[in-house]
Amino acid sequence: MSGPRQLTVSVAVEDVHKAYHGRAQQIVALESITMTVRSGEFLAVVGPSGCGKSTLLMLIAGLLPPTRGAIAIDGRPVAGPYTDVGIVFQRDVLFEWRTILGNVLxxxxxxxxxxxxxxxxxxxxxxxxGLAGFEDRYPYELSGGMRQRVALCRALIHDPPLLLMDEPFAALDAFTREEMGAYLLRLWHERSTVIFVTHSIEEAVALADRVVVMSPRPGRIVEAVDVGLPRPRGLDVKEDRRFHDVVHTIRELFKARGMLWEKTPEIAGRGR
Ligand SMILES: Nc1ncnc2c1ncn2[C@@H]1O[C@H](COP(=O)(O)OP(=O)(O)OP(=O)(O)O)[C@@H](O)[C@H]1O
Ligand SMILES: [Mg+2]
Incomplete structure (x- = not known):
């Protein structure tokens, strides 16, 4: 395996609140979030739209200050933008005037x-x-899945001890999305601590060591569920009975709080 080092960090989020000041009123995005991400852990965060998942990642990356509470990476308080991090956003955000190699670099x-x-x-x-030979091409020449693979390479180029991913595969079709999960597991090599935000319970369980379940806004942590599936993992993890058990446990957590409806999607979609 290539790469200069094996180094990961822990992330401690301690009683964090975040309120935004909208034009008319204050919007409380996060309320009393306390969690610890172990060094080298792959943590997934699932929760309904608007519950503060992106906000949480921005706070951890030091791109936004919390209204209250504290965040520490390897015991050091986050006081400004944290640079030892790779971030993958929901949209691939490639620079159209740079080549693929230029973007990754x-x-x-x-x-x-x-x-x-x-x-x-x-x-x-x-x-x-699978993008050998594409280094001198430009982003417009690539499909959505290929572009997101470039964004993944870019996030990993400096071998960051922390990887923050905000619904990185949400815009992709189901097939490409599965494929991206496999690429991520292959590239990750357990060499970074990962915080992975997703709307998909199945995706969270397939990838993560632990899944944090959040409530609707103001976002709170409902529970953290251990996945307990062995690594290294491939896509065949979805055929494992334990995979289905954990997915079921998490669905039940959402259902018990009225956050998932089995037969009335028009109600489930309300409030978006
Ligand atoms: N800059 C901002 N100013 C005011 N309100 C904001 C701002 N950013 C986010 N919010 C509000 O804070 C809440 C949480 O937003 P956030 O983007 O963190 O949610 P999310 O869980 O990532 O949602 P989604 O799953 O749809 O991406 C939302 O109600 C949103 O409207
Ligand atoms: Mg978001």
Missing amino acids: LPAEIKRLSLPASRERALHLLDEV
Whole structure:
């Protein structure tokens, strides 16, 4: 395996509240969030739209300050933008005027890492996600799934100890989405701590060690569910009985709080 180091970090979120000041009123996005992500853990966060999942990732990355409470990475308080992090957003946000290789190399350039070594790593990452030979192409020449694979390589180019993913595969079709999960597991190699936000319970269970279930806004943690499936994992994890048991447990948690309806989707969609 290539790459310079094996290093992950822990993340501690302690009684965090976040309120936004809208034009007319204050919107409480998160209320009393306390959680610890172990070093090297793959944590998924699931919850309804608007419950503060993206806000939580922004707070952890130091891109927004909490209204109350504190966040620490490896015991050090997050006081401003945290740079030892890879972030993958819901939309791939590639720079259209840069080549595929140029896009992947961007974080390495910003962090002033050795360019020849970064270039070699970028080509290796692109190869691992099936994009060898595409390095000199431009984003507009790629499909949505290919673009998101480039965004994944870019997030990993500097071998970040922390990877934050905000519904990274939500815009993709079901088949490509499954494929992306497999690519992520292959590239991740248990070399980063991961916080992965998704609307899909199945995706969360297939990928994560633990799934944090959130309530509707103001977002609170309802429960953290251990997945307990062995690694390394592939897509065949979805054929495992334990996979279905954990998915069922999480669905029941949502149902018990009126957050999932089996037969009346028009009610479930209300409030979006
Ligand atoms: N900059 C902002 N100003 C005011 N309100 C905001 C701002 N950003 C988010 N909010 C509000 O805070 C709440 C949480 O938003 P957030 O984007 O974190 O939710 P989310 O769980 O990521 O939702 P989704 O699943 O739809 O992406 C929402 O009610 C949203 O309207
Ligand atoms: Mg969001």
